[in-house]
Amino acid sequence: MQTVKSASELGALHTRLNAARDPKRPLVTVCGGTGCQASGCMKVAEAVRDTLGGDPKLAGKIDFRVTGCHGFCERGPLVVVHPQGIFYQQVRPEDVDEIVRLSVVQGKPVERLLYRDEVSGKTFTRENEVPFYKNQQRLIFGMNGQIDPRSIDDYIAIGGYQALAKVLTQMKPEQVIDQIKKSGLRGRGGGGFPTGIKWETCRRAEGIRKFVICNADEGDPGAFMDRSLIEGNPHSVLEGMIIGAFAIGAREGWVYIRKEYPLACDVLRNAMAQAREYGFLGKGILGTAFDFDVRIRRGAGAFVCGESTALMASLEGRVGEPRAKYVHTVEKGLWNFPSNLNNVETWANVPLIINKGVEWYARIGTGDVTGDAWGGSKGTKIFSLVGKIRNTGLVEVPMGISLRQIIYDIGGGVPDGKRFKAVQTGGAVGGLHT
Ligand SMILES: Cc1cc2nc3c(=O)[nH]c(=O)nc-3n(C[C@H](O)[C@H](O)[C@H](O)COP(=O)(O)O)c2cc1C
Ligand code: FES
Structure with missing residues (x-):
């Protein structure tokens, strides 16, 4: 593998790979x-x-x-x-x-x-x-069934790392943050906080070091969307993190992933090594002055370690206990440096937004197409659909879809002629709907 030293070299590699592949x-x-x-x-x-x-x-x-x-x-x-x-x-x-x-x-x-x-x-x-x-509308998850997750060339052949090239060669960090704000992307880890606002606060925070962190703890019972995303398309998550790091001004990244996910850890490690070989991670990424690299920390599977402050404590090697929220992690996070933590799926949305544009993205989901970070909830969400339902599995749907559509149109309804009684949404701390 040869280092890709510029956006045009990446473009040439993409063309070469596709020319050698007969659909x-x-x-x-x-x-x-x-x-x-x-x-x-x-x-x-x-x-x-x-x-x-x-x-x-x-x-x-x-x-x-x-x-x-x-x-x-x-x-x-x-x-x-x-x-x-x-x-x-x-x-x-x-x-x-x-x-x-x-x-x-x-x-x-x-x-x-x-x-x-x-x-x-x-x-x-x-x-x-x-x-x-x-x-379903499989924007984030759809490539899982097409590419070999252990092949960075497969990812590049479908347009992978083009968003990174665009960001590094055509955009300023503030413009990237502006795009993410306007896209209306909200965090997929549960809280739904606007991602662009979080990035902006972290960029503005002062610190001689800054971190971006990927939360792959996924402790909710029955949930496996983050695991499957890393297992099936690890570079989409890495590319999102590299773009986020550039926007925020971070040079170091961590993926906190539970130890019970051996395949995801292995696939991710392989993807990181390949990204390093091509020069998408490391020093002078794509021939620019931007340096960034990522490391993995495996969590021991405590549910509470998915919470951002507990996760950072655990990552530092301390007991994974949440701390009071009045000190924000975007200002004082990992080792007290400004740290931006996002969920796996949140990171994976970033290349899509940059590639397709915010106008396109903001048309999917709820709320007006206003370009307002707080307005509605945009894009798709991957849900783990499990329980007494005909079709179980991972489903990706636009934000704002009704539970009825998920349960009946996708899930096929309740089996054996039984009556629908209730659905629990959002994992252990979610609500029950009857
Ligand atoms: C007890 C608890 C467990 C959590 N577990 C997870 C988790 O497993 N994965 C996750 O992404 N977020 C989890 N969160 C939410 C995180 O604290 C954080 O808000 C989120 O990862 C931020 O990323 P986002 O803005 O991209 O959603 C948990 C929160 C609490 C309170
Ligand atoms: S692991 Fe094969 S469809 Fe999910």
Whole structure:
């Protein structure tokens, strides 16, 4: 890997990578997220690799990729055959031969492995036709099923690190903060605080060192969206953090991630090493004077350590206890230096906003398109939809969607003809709605 020394070198690399990739070339993807691993996807992946490699007519002609979580973990292991996009669920290693023979070679679906909707009785061939996916807006999570999370080239090929290049070469830190304020992005960690305002306060705070921190503690029972985002698209989180660090004036970053997330830790570590090799982390990023690097601290899984001040205490090696809030962490945070902490998903929204523009982003969600950091709540949110519901998994929907749409249109409603009684939102400290 050669260091990318400028925005134009990144542009050239993006073009080169795409020129070498034929979108019509057959590709088999197997979901390798933690959920699918629990249902045996690595044996399926092995069977695909062996079947493709063992056939002289196919060897070297079919691409194969292990991706991150698609969100429909309950139906795993998931396999998708491209370019047709044939979507298979609950695949076992013994199904692979038939998938290769029929779908890869002849482009035909294996009917018995397609998703059948219990409500309508209909069978669907493509992922985006399945009601669980059709009613979502997968802006942040959608790339999870497409790219190999261990390949930085896959991320660059889909436009990765272009937002960083734009920010470093065309924008001043204050302009970046202004864009994030105008986008209406609010923190995804629960409090919903406007991200741009937090960044601005941290930028204005005085300190010889400043930190940006990614909160990947994810202690809420049943929640796994942050884990899946890091497992499936780690560079989107890193890119957001690097942009945030530039805007705030931080040179050091931390990801605080729970130790029970071994796959996410491993994928993230690999992504950081690759980003360093390309020069997106380290000294003189993209040939500019901006230096920034990130380290990982693994938390021991205490729920309270997801709270920002407890997290910082734990990160410093002290007991993870929250402190009084009248001293703000953006002014006195980690080791008493100004520290900007955001949730995993919040960071992952940043490249999207810079790439697509605030006008586009602010049209998604609630409130007027006013460019006001406090007005409404913009963008999408990934929810973990679990419990007594037909379709469980991770769903990404626009802010402001009704619970009815999530539970019935995406979740397929309550199974076995039972009556809907209540839904709990927001994890352990959330509310109960009847
Ligand atoms: C007890 C408690 C646990 C929390 N756990 C988490 C968590 O696991 N992940 C998270 O992002 N935020 C968690 N938060 C919220 C954080 O304190 C903080 O507000 C948030 O991470 C800020 O990032 P954001 O502005 O991007 O949302 C928790 C808060 C409390 C009070
Ligand atoms: S882990 Fe495969 S769909 Fe979630």
